[in-house]
Amino acid sequence: MGSLSASYFERAQEVIPGGVNSPVRAFKSVGGSPLFIQSAKGAYLKDVDGKEYIDLIGSWGPMLFGQAHPSIENAVRDALSKGFSFGAPSYNEVLIAEKIVSMIPSIEKVRLVNSGTEATMAAIRLARAYTKRDKIIKFEGCYHGHGDSFLIAAGSGVATLGTPDSPGVTVSTAKDTLTAVYNDLSSLRNLFEANPTDISAVILEPVVGNMGLVIPEPGFIEGIQQLCKTYGSLLIFDEVMTGFRLSSSGYQGLTNIQPDLTTLGKIIGGGLPVGAYGGKAEIMNMIAPAGPVYQAGTLSGNPLATSAGLAMLNLISEHPEVYDALNQKGKALAEGIRQQLSELQIDGFVNQIGSMFTLFFTNKAVKNFSDAKTSDTAKFGIYFREMLNQGVYLPPSQFESWFLSAALDEAHIDHILKASRIALEKTLMA
Template structure:
């Protein structure tokens, strides 16, 4: 019997490249066809065929309090009657800028955009203008959106396409993107030594979510910042994923590091499309119309997105204990899954920090992209399918982080652990 999801996917492939509007959704790296989602509430997704799933994606991070939180829904419903988009300033833009600046100490001024990709593209343009240098350094396996400069040894969905670099990225663009190994200071220092006056900025996910979850080793980020200062480069933290996900001040708040620029997304729209970049006022004042660096967007600061984002950030400040609670939940889940994996003698590594989590099917510690690529992706595909069949919706790629939400309760965690145990025994 053909499901509605299968029928919709066949129709989608006739109209949309690959049948999806973002590659990882195609399920290519895990096999099978994607599930089409109809609705979501709290801890659950429901597909068009009436199946219910415990949500461990959370729209790739922003749903810290679960899907369609009542406070955010109420705020958006209230804003709808005032209009959807103006292409003109609204006071909510001022309020959300004020909120972001109050929560992240390194951000003195902020510019709203429409996506994380827009934020990272604008941030490196700004860094190049400020330093009057051309080259940037990124880390192998870190994904900063689909801007040309970033599709060099990228992670996320790019990692599952079979080619690390996308056709259409010019040789000259690739030449200005230098790639170091995450958690490897020697590889970074070698790049600086070879290009001592040419590097405008390092852009890095302080905690990586796009090669699966990879956590910085002790002292790594501090040393990266020191190297930037030594060679006159800016430090850009890409916190599109980790911003407000791991603490109320982003991961930089936990690490006690203040980068020169920070990119944000996901959570600051409460699930609606939005992004932002911000940092030191001296740097940000180079952005037009205050300065010569051009960046614009008709939908930037969209009233619905800023309304949802303000509601989300207010939820965070009103519930400061959410991060400690999710850290405890994540740690408990890691222990439970580890016990089953160990009992069955399977090769595995679990990386977990706060509400971010990845199970790698490898016996290596995963500290960088090369380590992540030792994972048995075929085995992960079987694990994914087994979990999906049991009502647990994981990211459909080995190279993506899972996201826990405050909407998950004891019952849901029991179901996740039970489904994992049953799936692992069938592998």
């Protein structure tokens, strides 16, 4: 008898393109058909067939404290009893905006939207208006959502599908997006020198999660900031993934760098759909209705999402120790898997920072998109499927970060490492 997940996926393909509402969920790069999730709590996901899995996706980042944390659940229940959406201002919008501004020093004003993609699209429009320039620079393998301007040498699901660009992105749009190599300042400098008065902004994931986890080399981010200052361009940090995950003020809180604009998402919604962009007041005051740059959204500042997000940010403020604890779990996992790779003589490289982690099946250090693409994706598929058999749910792509949560304890880490050993041995037999 087949599984309910397989049955549901068959039905889904009749009415949903590819059977999923986001490409990486389809399991195309790892083989098999996706699991349909029925519920989630703490460190676990449960599928429609009743099997539980240790959750290392965390809804792609938002679940810092684990699934369905009681404080966030209670906040949503309370908000739900008062209405779903108003189409008018609510007090929680002010509270969460004040909270974000108080936690991230580079943000003086913030605009709430409904997704990370909305946030990055609006931030780019704002940067172009502020600088009166058309071109942007992004980095190969950095994924900033599915806006046309960003689907040029993109990572994440685009990398999984094996298509560096998307049909439907026009030539005229593509010509205004220039791409540099992550962790290679010379490639960025060359673009600035060739276009000295044309670059409105440089946008990047300061820590990349969408070509798998890739960490900036010492001096790289500082060099970007200096080039932006030299050429009069804005620096935009896409912290949709890293915002409030690596510290209580994002990746920028771990450095002395303050970008001109920051995009946020995921954690600031506590698991509900949300996005935001913010920065210096002088720049943000160009947004309508304060200024001429138009951006709007019927559900922006939705009372359910802002309630969940505010509860999440309050949890972070109440438990600042969470980041050290998560980093220790991340290090234990990384060191354990590195040891397994060495003992089994399997080509692999592990990147880890805080609660973000990726195992690449390659024999070289992964510092950019080209390095990441040397990974053996067939081996990752074998590893992924066996981890699933062992009750561990990884992101179903070599080119995604794993996310740890505070709900994981030592027993969970031990289980993950035991499962990893079995899964790595399976790759040797393939």
